[in-house]
Amino acid sequence: MIQVKNIDKGFSGVQILKDISFTFEKGKTNFIIGQSGSGKSVLTKCIVGLHEVDNGEVIYGDSVFSAMNKKDRKEIRKEIGMLFQGSALFDSLSVVENVMFPLRMFSKMSKSEMRDRANFCLKRVDLINKDDLFPSEISGGMQKRVAIARAIAMKPNYLFCDEPNSGLDPKTSIVIDNLIYEITKEYDITTVIISHDMNSVMEIGENIMYIHKGEKWWEGDKHSIVTTDNKEIGEFVYASKFMKSLRGKL
Amino acid sequence: MNFFEQIGRFFLMLKLAFTKPEKGSVLWGSFITEIYKIGISSMSLVAILSIFMGAVIIIQTDANIDSPWIPAYTIGFTARQSIILEFSSTMLCLILAGKVGSNIASEIGTMRLTEQIDALEVMGINSVNYLVLPKILASVFIFPFLVILSMALGIAGGGFFAVQAEIVNFQELTYGLQYWFDPFSITYSLVKTVFFAFFIAAIPSFYGYYVKPSGGALEVGRAGTKSVVISSVMVLVINLLVTYFLLL
Numbered sequence: 001m002i003q004v005k006n007i008d009k010g011f012s013g014v015q016i017l018k019d020i021s022f023t024f025e026k027g028k029t030n031f032i033i034g035q036s037g038s039g040k041s042v043l044t045k046c047i048v049g050l051h052e053v054d055n056g057e058v059i060y061g062d063s064v065f066s067a068m069n070k071k072d073r074k075e076i077r078k079e080i081g082m083l084f085q086g087s088a089l090f091d092s093l094s095v096v097e098n099v100m101f102p103l104r105m106f107s108k109m110s111k112s113e114m115r116d117r118a119n120f121c122l123k124r125v126d127l128i129n130k131d132d133l134f135p136s137e138i139s140g141g142m143q144k145r146v147a148i149a150r151a152i153a154m155k156p157n158y159l160f161c162d163e164p165n166s167g168l169d170p171k172t173s174i175v176i177d178n179l180i181y182e183i184t185k186e187y188d189i190t191t192v193i194i195s196h197d198m199n200s201v202m203e204i205g206e207n208i209m210y211i212h213k214g215e216k217w218w219e220g221d222k223h224s225i226v227t228t229d230n231k232e233i234g235e236f237v238y239a240s241k242f243m244k245s246l247r248g249k250l
Numbered sequence: 251m252n253f254f255e256q257i258g259r260f261f262l263m264l265k266l267a268f269t270k271p272e273k274g275s276v277l278w279g280s281f282i283t284e285i286y287k288i289g290i291s292s293m294s295l296v297a298i299l300s301i302f303m304g305a306v307i308i309i310q311t312d313a314n315i316d317s318p319w320i321p322a323y324t325i326g327f328t329a330r331q332s333i334i335l336e337f338s339s340t341m342l343c344l345i346l347a348g349k350v351g352s353n354i355a356s357e358i359g360t361m362r363l364t365e366q367i368d369a370l371e372v373m374g375i376n377s378v379n380y381l382v383l384p385k386i387l388a389s390v391f392i393f394p395f396l397v398i399l400s401m402a403l404g405i406a407g408g409g410f411f412a413v414q415a416e417i418v419n420f421q422e423l424t425y426g427l428q429y430w431f432d433p434f435s436i437t438y439s440l441v442k443t444v445f446f447a448f449f450i451a452a453i454p455s456f457y458g459y460y461v462k463p464s465g466g467a468l469e470v471g472r473a474g475t476k477s478v479v480i481s482s483v484m485v486l487v488i489n490l491l492v493t494y495f496l497l498l
Binding site: 045048049050073074075077078080082084085086088089090091092101102104105106160 | 272273276283360361364365366368369371372373374375
Protein backbone atom coordinates (compact mmCIF):
# COMPACT_ATOMS: atom_id res chain seq x y z
CA MET A 1 0.00 0.00 0.00
CA ILE A 2 1.14 3.52 -0.78
CA GLN A 3 -0.29 6.59 0.90
CA VAL A 4 0.17 10.17 -0.11
CA LYS A 5 -0.82 12.77 2.47
CA ASN A 6 -1.41 16.45 1.79
CA ILE A 7 1.10 16.71 -1.01
CA ASP A 8 2.02 20.13 -2.40
CA LYS A 9 4.44 20.65 -5.23
CA GLY A 10 5.36 23.67 -7.29
CA PHE A 11 8.01 24.78 -9.75
CA SER A 12 9.38 28.32 -9.98
CA GLY A 13 6.54 29.69 -7.91
CA VAL A 14 3.81 27.91 -9.90
CA GLN A 15 1.78 25.52 -7.77
CA ILE A 16 1.31 22.21 -9.65
CA LEU A 17 -0.10 19.93 -6.93
CA LYS A 18 -2.34 21.16 -4.17
CA ASP A 19 -2.99 19.20 -1.00
CA ILE A 20 -3.38 15.77 -2.55
CA SER A 21 -4.14 12.81 -0.31
CA PHE A 22 -4.90 9.31 -1.53
CA THR A 23 -4.35 5.65 -0.70
CA PHE A 24 -3.13 3.30 -3.41
CA GLU A 25 -4.34 -0.09 -2.35
CA LYS A 26 -2.36 -3.34 -2.43
CA GLY A 27 -3.46 -5.98 -4.93
CA LYS A 28 -5.46 -3.43 -6.89
CA THR A 29 -4.98 -1.44 -10.06
CA ASN A 30 -4.96 2.16 -8.84
CA PHE A 31 -5.44 4.82 -11.48
CA ILE A 32 -4.42 8.45 -11.50
CA ILE A 33 -6.39 10.07 -14.29
CA GLY A 34 -6.87 13.59 -15.51
CA GLN A 35 -6.42 15.87 -18.47
CA SER A 36 -3.02 16.62 -19.95
CA GLY A 37 -1.24 19.13 -17.72
CA SER A 38 -3.36 18.32 -14.69
CA GLY A 39 -0.31 17.16 -12.67
CA LYS A 40 -0.54 13.36 -12.99
CA SER A 41 3.06 12.86 -14.01
CA VAL A 42 4.36 15.33 -11.42
CA LEU A 43 2.44 13.47 -8.73
CA THR A 44 3.88 10.16 -9.89
CA LYS A 45 7.40 11.58 -9.95
CA CYS A 46 6.84 12.84 -6.40
CA ILE A 47 5.69 9.39 -5.32
CA VAL A 48 8.72 7.60 -6.79
CA GLY A 49 11.08 10.30 -5.54
CA LEU A 50 12.15 11.80 -8.86
CA HIS A 51 10.76 15.09 -7.51
CA GLU A 52 10.84 16.15 -3.87
CA VAL A 53 7.49 17.19 -2.39
CA ASP A 54 7.22 20.73 -1.00
CA ASN A 55 4.79 19.63 1.72
CA GLY A 56 3.14 16.38 2.72
CA GLU A 57 4.21 12.76 2.97
CA VAL A 58 4.67 9.75 0.72
CA ILE A 59 4.38 6.52 2.67
CA TYR A 60 5.30 3.06 1.34
CA GLY A 61 3.80 0.47 3.68
CA ASP A 62 4.89 1.86 7.06
CA SER A 63 7.93 3.77 5.80
CA VAL A 64 7.74 7.52 5.24
CA PHE A 65 9.60 7.62 1.92
CA SER A 66 9.55 11.40 1.57
CA ALA A 67 11.43 11.82 4.87
CA MET A 68 14.10 9.22 4.11
CA ASN A 69 17.67 9.90 3.09
CA LYS A 70 19.05 8.65 -0.24
CA LYS A 71 20.48 5.47 1.24
CA ASP A 72 17.23 4.37 2.86
CA ARG A 73 15.24 5.31 -0.21
CA LYS A 74 17.41 2.98 -2.23
CA GLU A 75 16.03 0.00 -0.34
CA ILE A 76 12.45 1.04 -1.12
CA ARG A 77 13.36 1.72 -4.73
CA LYS A 78 14.53 -1.85 -5.14
CA GLU A 79 10.90 -2.79 -4.50
CA ILE A 80 9.64 -0.48 -7.23
CA GLY A 81 9.15 -1.44 -10.86
CA MET A 82 8.25 1.24 -13.32
CA LEU A 83 6.89 1.19 -16.84
CA PHE A 84 7.55 4.51 -18.56
CA GLN A 85 5.45 6.16 -21.22
CA GLY A 86 8.07 5.60 -23.91
CA SER A 87 9.16 2.28 -22.37
CA ALA A 88 12.59 3.79 -21.48
CA LEU A 89 14.43 0.66 -22.53
CA PHE A 90 18.19 1.02 -22.77
CA ASP A 91 18.98 1.35 -26.47
CA SER A 92 22.42 -0.20 -26.21
CA LEU A 93 21.15 -3.36 -24.50
CA SER A 94 19.30 -6.26 -26.10
CA VAL A 95 15.85 -7.33 -24.93
CA VAL A 96 17.16 -9.94 -22.51
CA GLU A 97 19.92 -7.63 -21.25
CA ASN A 98 17.33 -4.95 -20.52
CA VAL A 99 15.36 -7.38 -18.37
CA MET A 100 18.54 -8.63 -16.71
CA PHE A 101 19.71 -5.08 -15.98
CA PRO A 102 18.20 -4.60 -12.48
CA LEU A 103 19.28 -8.12 -11.55
CA ARG A 104 22.82 -7.37 -12.70
CA MET A 105 22.85 -4.21 -10.60
CA PHE A 106 21.27 -5.46 -7.40
CA SER A 107 21.19 -9.24 -7.17
CA LYS A 108 23.92 -11.72 -6.42
CA MET A 109 22.62 -14.16 -9.01
CA SER A 110 24.96 -15.94 -11.39
CA LYS A 111 24.72 -15.08 -15.08
CA SER A 112 22.73 -18.21 -15.86
CA GLU A 113 20.32 -17.54 -12.99
CA MET A 114 19.81 -13.98 -14.23
CA ARG A 115 19.17 -15.24 -17.73
CA ASP A 116 16.67 -17.80 -16.42
CA ARG A 117 14.83 -15.13 -14.45
CA ALA A 118 14.84 -12.76 -17.45
CA ASN A 119 13.52 -15.51 -19.70
CA PHE A 120 10.82 -16.33 -17.15
CA CYS A 121 9.72 -12.66 -17.08
CA LEU A 122 9.79 -12.41 -20.85
CA LYS A 123 7.72 -15.57 -21.11
CA ARG A 124 5.31 -14.11 -18.56
CA VAL A 125 4.69 -11.16 -20.87
CA ASP A 126 4.37 -13.52 -23.87
CA LEU A 127 7.59 -12.44 -25.48
CA ILE A 128 9.63 -15.38 -26.67
CA ASN A 129 12.49 -15.70 -29.16
CA LYS A 130 13.18 -11.96 -29.05
CA ASP A 131 16.03 -12.15 -26.53
CA ASP A 132 18.81 -10.89 -28.71
CA LEU A 133 16.92 -8.18 -30.55
CA PHE A 134 17.47 -4.54 -29.65
CA PRO A 135 14.64 -2.19 -28.62
CA SER A 136 14.79 -0.44 -31.99
CA GLU A 137 14.12 -3.79 -33.72
CA ILE A 138 10.82 -4.56 -31.99
CA SER A 139 7.38 -2.93 -32.12
CA GLY A 140 6.01 -0.41 -29.61
CA GLY A 141 3.75 -3.05 -28.03
CA MET A 142 6.68 -5.43 -27.63
CA GLN A 143 8.77 -2.64 -26.11
CA LYS A 144 6.05 -2.12 -23.50
CA ARG A 145 6.07 -5.80 -22.74
CA VAL A 146 9.85 -5.83 -22.36
CA ALA A 147 9.52 -2.83 -20.03
CA ILE A 148 6.95 -4.72 -17.96
CA ALA A 149 9.24 -7.75 -17.87
CA ARG A 150 12.08 -5.49 -16.67
CA ALA A 151 9.79 -3.90 -14.08
CA ILE A 152 8.82 -7.28 -12.58
CA ALA A 153 12.29 -8.85 -12.80
CA MET A 154 13.15 -7.89 -9.21
CA LYS A 155 9.75 -9.13 -7.93
CA PRO A 156 8.62 -5.63 -6.93
CA ASN A 157 6.00 -4.76 -4.36
CA TYR A 158 5.04 -1.61 -6.22
CA LEU A 159 4.47 -1.22 -9.94
CA PHE A 160 4.12 2.19 -11.59
CA CYS A 161 2.87 2.49 -15.14
CA ASP A 162 3.03 5.91 -16.80
CA GLU A 163 0.63 6.02 -19.73
CA PRO A 164 1.12 2.33 -20.52
CA ASN A 165 -1.01 2.52 -23.65
CA SER A 166 0.29 5.67 -25.25
CA GLY A 167 1.12 5.06 -28.90
CA LEU A 168 -0.49 1.63 -29.00
CA ASP A 169 -3.43 0.43 -31.06
CA PRO A 170 -6.64 -0.43 -29.17
CA LYS A 171 -6.12 -4.19 -29.39
CA THR A 172 -2.53 -4.08 -28.12
CA SER A 173 -3.65 -1.62 -25.43
CA ILE A 174 -6.07 -4.19 -24.07
CA VAL A 175 -3.35 -6.84 -24.08
CA ILE A 176 -1.08 -4.53 -22.05
CA ASP A 177 -3.93 -3.56 -19.69
CA ASN A 178 -4.79 -7.17 -19.02
CA LEU A 179 -1.16 -8.04 -18.52
CA ILE A 180 -0.79 -5.31 -15.89
CA TYR A 181 -4.00 -6.46 -14.21
CA GLU A 182 -2.94 -10.12 -14.16
CA ILE A 183 0.50 -9.26 -12.77
CA THR A 184 -1.08 -7.11 -10.05
CA LYS A 185 -3.28 -10.00 -8.94
CA GLU A 186 -0.66 -12.72 -9.40
CA TYR A 187 2.03 -10.99 -7.31
CA ASP A 188 -0.40 -9.13 -5.05
CA ILE A 189 1.37 -5.82 -5.62
CA THR A 190 0.35 -2.18 -5.44
CA THR A 191 -0.03 -1.00 -9.00
CA VAL A 192 -0.33 2.69 -9.87
CA ILE A 193 -1.32 3.53 -13.42
CA ILE A 194 -1.20 7.06 -14.79
CA SER A 195 -3.49 7.41 -17.75
CA HIS A 196 -5.99 9.53 -19.59
CA ASP A 197 -7.20 6.57 -21.58
CA MET A 198 -10.79 5.86 -20.53
CA ASN A 199 -10.69 2.47 -22.26
CA SER A 200 -8.00 1.37 -19.80
CA VAL A 201 -9.87 2.82 -16.86
CA MET A 202 -13.04 0.99 -17.82
CA GLU A 203 -11.13 -2.23 -18.54
CA ILE A 204 -9.11 -2.63 -15.35
CA GLY A 205 -9.67 0.43 -13.09
CA GLU A 206 -10.36 -0.60 -9.50
CA ASN A 207 -9.36 2.43 -7.47
CA ILE A 208 -9.40 5.72 -9.34
CA MET A 209 -8.32 9.24 -8.47
CA TYR A 210 -9.21 12.08 -10.81
CA ILE A 211 -6.90 15.11 -10.73
CA HIS A 212 -8.09 18.47 -11.98
CA LYS A 213 -5.76 21.48 -12.09
CA GLY A 214 -3.43 19.90 -9.53
CA GLU A 215 -6.16 19.02 -7.04
CA LYS A 216 -7.78 15.71 -6.21
CA TRP A 217 -11.22 16.21 -7.67
CA TRP A 218 -12.78 12.82 -7.27
CA GLU A 219 -12.10 9.21 -6.26
CA GLY A 220 -14.00 6.02 -6.81
CA ASP A 221 -14.10 2.93 -9.03
CA LYS A 222 -14.83 2.29 -12.68
CA HIS A 223 -18.53 1.80 -12.05
CA SER A 224 -19.06 5.03 -10.20
CA ILE A 225 -17.01 7.13 -12.62
CA VAL A 226 -19.58 6.72 -15.38
CA THR A 227 -22.48 7.67 -13.17
CA THR A 228 -21.04 10.53 -11.17
CA ASP A 229 -22.64 13.91 -11.71
CA ASN A 230 -19.35 15.73 -11.21
CA LYS A 231 -19.17 18.22 -14.10
CA GLU A 232 -15.39 18.05 -14.74
CA ILE A 233 -15.35 14.25 -14.71
CA GLY A 234 -18.33 14.19 -17.01
CA GLU A 235 -16.46 16.39 -19.47
CA PHE A 236 -13.39 14.15 -19.20
CA VAL A 237 -15.14 10.79 -19.49
CA TYR A 238 -17.63 11.87 -22.12
CA ALA A 239 -15.29 14.07 -24.11
CA SER A 240 -16.04 12.60 -27.55
CA LYS A 241 -19.34 12.81 -29.40
CA PHE A 242 -19.50 9.04 -29.41
CA MET A 243 -19.19 8.84 -25.63
CA LYS A 244 -21.71 11.65 -25.23
CA SER A 245 -24.18 9.65 -27.30
CA LEU A 246 -23.53 6.63 -25.06
CA ARG A 247 -24.11 8.70 -21.94
CA GLY A 248 -27.70 9.21 -22.92
CA LYS A 249 -28.20 5.47 -23.08
CA LEU A 250 -26.65 4.79 -19.67
CA MET B 251 21.02 29.48 -15.04
CA ASN B 252 23.98 31.83 -14.75
CA PHE B 253 27.64 30.99 -15.28
CA PHE B 254 28.46 30.42 -11.59
CA GLU B 255 25.40 28.24 -11.04
CA GLN B 256 26.48 26.12 -14.00
CA ILE B 257 29.97 25.72 -12.58
CA GLY B 258 28.50 24.75 -9.22
CA ARG B 259 26.21 22.25 -10.88
CA PHE B 260 29.13 20.84 -12.87
CA PHE B 261 31.11 20.18 -9.70
CA LEU B 262 28.08 18.66 -7.99
CA MET B 263 27.76 16.32 -10.98
CA LEU B 264 31.42 15.37 -10.63
CA LYS B 265 30.88 14.71 -6.93
CA LEU B 266 28.04 12.33 -7.80
CA ALA B 267 30.10 10.73 -10.56
CA PHE B 268 33.05 10.00 -8.29
CA THR B 269 31.15 8.03 -5.67
CA LYS B 270 31.49 4.33 -5.01
CA PRO B 271 29.89 2.46 -7.92
CA GLU B 272 26.96 0.12 -7.36
CA LYS B 273 28.96 -2.87 -8.57
CA GLY B 274 32.61 -2.98 -9.58
CA SER B 275 31.94 -5.53 -12.28
CA VAL B 276 29.31 -3.28 -13.89
CA LEU B 277 31.72 -0.31 -13.87
CA TRP B 278 34.43 -2.48 -15.40
CA GLY B 279 32.07 -3.62 -18.17
CA SER B 280 31.02 -0.05 -18.92
CA PHE B 281 34.65 1.10 -18.82
CA ILE B 282 35.64 -1.46 -21.46
CA THR B 283 32.64 -0.53 -23.63
CA GLU B 284 33.54 3.16 -23.40
CA ILE B 285 37.17 2.46 -24.29
CA TYR B 286 35.89 0.92 -27.48
CA LYS B 287 33.37 3.69 -28.18
CA ILE B 288 35.68 6.59 -27.33
CA GLY B 289 39.10 5.21 -28.16
CA ILE B 290 39.13 2.28 -30.54
CA SER B 291 36.46 3.78 -32.79
CA SER B 292 38.53 6.97 -33.06
CA MET B 293 41.71 5.22 -34.15
CA SER B 294 41.06 5.40 -37.88
CA LEU B 295 40.33 9.15 -37.64
CA VAL B 296 43.48 9.65 -35.56
CA ALA B 297 45.55 7.65 -38.05
CA ILE B 298 44.30 9.50 -41.14
CA LEU B 299 44.65 12.92 -39.53
CA SER B 300 48.12 12.22 -38.18
CA ILE B 301 49.57 10.83 -41.41
CA PHE B 302 48.26 13.69 -43.53
CA MET B 303 49.10 16.39 -41.00
CA GLY B 304 52.59 14.92 -40.58
CA ALA B 305 53.12 15.23 -44.32
CA VAL B 306 51.73 18.78 -44.42
CA ILE B 307 53.97 19.87 -41.51
CA ILE B 308 57.02 18.54 -43.40
CA ILE B 309 56.02 20.40 -46.60
CA GLN B 310 55.33 23.64 -44.73
CA THR B 311 58.60 23.43 -42.83
CA ASP B 312 60.50 22.83 -46.05
CA ALA B 313 58.67 25.67 -47.80
CA ASN B 314 59.59 28.08 -45.01
CA ILE B 315 63.27 27.20 -44.91
CA ASP B 316 64.87 29.15 -47.72
CA SER B 317 68.30 29.81 -46.34
CA PRO B 318 71.05 27.41 -47.52
CA TRP B 319 72.68 27.97 -44.09
CA ILE B 320 69.93 26.07 -42.35
CA PRO B 321 70.75 22.35 -42.49
CA ALA B 322 68.23 19.93 -44.09
CA TYR B 323 67.88 17.90 -40.91
CA THR B 324 66.05 20.91 -39.41
CA ILE B 325 62.98 19.74 -41.32
CA GLY B 326 62.85 16.48 -39.34
CA PHE B 327 63.64 18.28 -36.09
CA THR B 328 60.92 20.92 -36.57
CA ALA B 329 58.32 18.42 -37.71
CA ARG B 330 59.01 16.22 -34.66
CA GLN B 331 58.72 19.15 -32.26
CA SER B 332 55.49 20.40 -33.88
CA ILE B 333 53.90 16.98 -33.84
CA ILE B 334 54.93 15.98 -30.33
CA LEU B 335 54.42 19.32 -28.61
CA GLU B 336 51.25 20.60 -30.22
CA PHE B 337 49.64 18.64 -33.01
CA SER B 338 49.29 15.17 -31.46
CA SER B 339 48.06 16.47 -28.14
CA THR B 340 46.29 19.81 -28.55
CA MET B 341 45.12 19.75 -32.18
CA LEU B 342 44.11 16.11 -32.04
CA CYS B 343 42.23 16.61 -28.77
CA LEU B 344 40.41 19.60 -30.26
CA ILE B 345 39.25 17.35 -33.09
CA LEU B 346 38.34 14.57 -30.65
CA ALA B 347 36.43 17.09 -28.55
CA GLY B 348 34.14 17.43 -31.56
CA LYS B 349 33.80 13.74 -32.30
CA VAL B 350 33.71 12.31 -28.79
CA GLY B 351 32.04 15.34 -27.16
CA SER B 352 29.05 15.51 -29.47
CA ASN B 353 28.65 11.76 -29.22
CA ILE B 354 28.61 11.78 -25.41
CA ALA B 355 26.28 14.80 -25.18
CA SER B 356 23.77 13.39 -27.65
CA GLU B 357 23.88 9.90 -26.12
CA ILE B 358 23.23 11.08 -22.56
CA GLY B 359 20.85 13.82 -23.73
CA THR B 360 18.75 11.30 -25.63
CA MET B 361 18.71 9.06 -22.57
CA ARG B 362 17.34 12.00 -20.59
CA LEU B 363 14.73 12.70 -23.26
CA THR B 364 13.55 9.10 -23.47
CA GLU B 365 13.34 8.74 -19.67
CA GLN B 366 16.14 6.18 -19.54
CA ILE B 367 17.87 8.28 -16.87
CA ASP B 368 14.61 8.44 -14.89
CA ALA B 369 14.40 4.65 -15.20
CA LEU B 370 17.87 4.33 -13.66
CA GLU B 371 16.98 6.72 -10.83
CA VAL B 372 13.72 4.91 -10.05
CA MET B 373 15.66 1.65 -9.82
CA GLY B 374 17.81 3.33 -7.15
CA ILE B 375 20.89 3.64 -9.35
CA ASN B 376 23.12 6.73 -9.17
CA SER B 377 22.68 7.59 -12.85
CA VAL B 378 25.57 10.08 -12.94
CA ASN B 379 27.93 7.51 -11.51
CA TYR B 380 26.64 4.81 -13.86
CA LEU B 381 26.74 6.94 -17.02
CA VAL B 382 29.44 9.56 -16.56
CA LEU B 383 32.20 7.89 -14.52
CA PRO B 384 33.04 5.17 -17.09
CA LYS B 385 33.24 7.81 -19.83
CA ILE B 386 35.63 9.99 -17.86
CA LEU B 387 37.80 7.05 -16.79
CA ALA B 388 37.87 5.59 -20.29
CA SER B 389 38.80 8.94 -21.85
CA VAL B 390 41.56 9.62 -19.35
CA PHE B 391 42.89 6.10 -19.93
CA ILE B 392 42.69 5.87 -23.72
CA PHE B 393 43.48 9.41 -24.90
CA PRO B 394 47.21 9.16 -24.07
CA PHE B 395 47.41 6.01 -26.21
CA LEU B 396 45.69 7.81 -29.08
CA VAL B 397 48.15 10.67 -28.72
CA ILE B 398 51.14 8.29 -28.76
CA LEU B 399 49.66 6.62 -31.85
CA SER B 400 49.24 10.02 -33.44
CA MET B 401 52.84 10.99 -32.68
CA ALA B 402 54.16 7.77 -34.20
CA LEU B 403 51.98 7.95 -37.31
CA GLY B 404 52.47 11.69 -37.77
CA ILE B 405 56.24 11.36 -37.71
CA ALA B 406 56.30 8.14 -39.73
CA GLY B 407 53.75 9.38 -42.29
CA GLY B 408 55.40 12.76 -42.65
CA GLY B 409 58.83 11.17 -42.87
CA PHE B 410 57.72 8.66 -45.48
CA PHE B 411 56.23 11.45 -47.59
CA ALA B 412 59.33 13.63 -47.18
CA VAL B 413 61.63 10.86 -48.41
CA GLN B 414 59.33 9.80 -51.24
CA ALA B 415 58.87 13.40 -52.40
CA GLU B 416 62.64 13.96 -52.05
CA ILE B 417 62.17 16.87 -49.70
CA VAL B 418 64.89 15.46 -47.49
CA ASN B 419 66.90 12.25 -47.63
CA PHE B 420 66.41 9.42 -45.14
CA GLN B 421 69.70 9.97 -43.23
CA GLU B 422 69.07 13.69 -42.73
CA LEU B 423 65.48 13.05 -41.75
CA THR B 424 66.33 10.45 -39.10
CA TYR B 425 69.17 12.63 -37.82
CA GLY B 426 66.77 15.56 -37.54
CA LEU B 427 64.13 13.45 -35.83
CA GLN B 428 66.62 12.39 -33.18
CA TYR B 429 68.44 15.70 -32.90
CA TRP B 430 68.31 17.33 -29.43
CA PHE B 431 65.45 15.10 -28.36
CA ASP B 432 64.15 15.72 -24.85
CA PRO B 433 61.87 12.88 -23.60
CA PHE B 434 60.19 15.41 -21.30
CA SER B 435 58.38 16.82 -24.35
CA ILE B 436 56.43 13.54 -24.53
CA THR B 437 55.68 13.66 -20.80
CA TYR B 438 54.49 17.25 -21.18
CA SER B 439 52.26 16.25 -24.07
CA LEU B 440 50.75 13.31 -22.21
CA VAL B 441 50.13 15.37 -19.06
CA LYS B 442 48.19 17.87 -21.17
CA THR B 443 46.28 15.03 -22.79
CA VAL B 444 45.10 13.63 -19.46
CA PHE B 445 43.59 17.01 -18.54
CA PHE B 446 42.07 17.41 -22.01
CA ALA B 447 40.56 13.92 -21.84
CA PHE B 448 38.95 14.62 -18.50
CA PHE B 449 37.18 17.74 -19.72
CA ILE B 450 36.35 16.31 -23.16
CA ALA B 451 34.34 13.60 -21.37
CA ALA B 452 33.05 15.57 -18.38
CA ILE B 453 31.73 18.72 -20.12
CA PRO B 454 29.58 16.93 -22.75
CA SER B 455 28.33 14.56 -20.03
CA PHE B 456 27.23 17.61 -18.05
CA TYR B 457 25.38 19.22 -20.95
CA GLY B 458 23.84 15.92 -22.00
CA TYR B 459 22.75 15.00 -18.49
CA TYR B 460 21.00 18.30 -17.84
CA VAL B 461 19.16 18.51 -21.15
CA LYS B 462 15.63 19.82 -20.58
CA PRO B 463 13.32 16.96 -21.62
CA SER B 464 10.69 19.46 -22.77
CA GLY B 465 13.14 20.85 -25.35
CA GLY B 466 13.15 17.67 -27.42
CA ALA B 467 15.65 16.94 -30.17
CA LEU B 468 16.44 20.64 -30.53
CA GLU B 469 17.69 20.77 -26.96
CA VAL B 470 19.87 17.69 -27.49
CA GLY B 471 21.36 19.35 -30.57
CA ARG B 472 22.04 22.52 -28.59
CA ALA B 473 23.66 20.50 -25.81
CA GLY B 474 25.94 18.85 -28.36
CA THR B 475 27.00 22.17 -29.86
CA LYS B 476 27.48 23.86 -26.49
CA SER B 477 29.51 20.98 -25.12
CA VAL B 478 31.85 20.95 -28.15
CA VAL B 479 32.39 24.72 -27.97
CA ILE B 480 32.99 24.78 -24.20
CA SER B 481 35.23 21.71 -24.16
CA SER B 482 37.27 23.12 -27.08
CA VAL B 483 37.76 26.39 -25.18
CA MET B 484 38.74 24.37 -22.09
CA VAL B 485 41.34 22.48 -24.15
CA LEU B 486 42.88 25.80 -25.20
CA VAL B 487 42.84 27.21 -21.66
CA ILE B 488 44.36 24.05 -20.17
CA ASN B 489 46.94 24.00 -22.95
CA LEU B 490 48.06 27.47 -21.95
CA LEU B 491 48.09 26.71 -18.22
CA VAL B 492 49.94 23.38 -18.46
CA THR B 493 52.44 24.84 -20.93
CA TYR B 494 53.04 27.79 -18.62
CA PHE B 495 53.60 25.62 -15.57
CA LEU B 496 55.58 22.82 -17.21
CA LEU B 497 57.67 24.57 -19.82
CA LEU B 498 58.28 28.05 -18.49
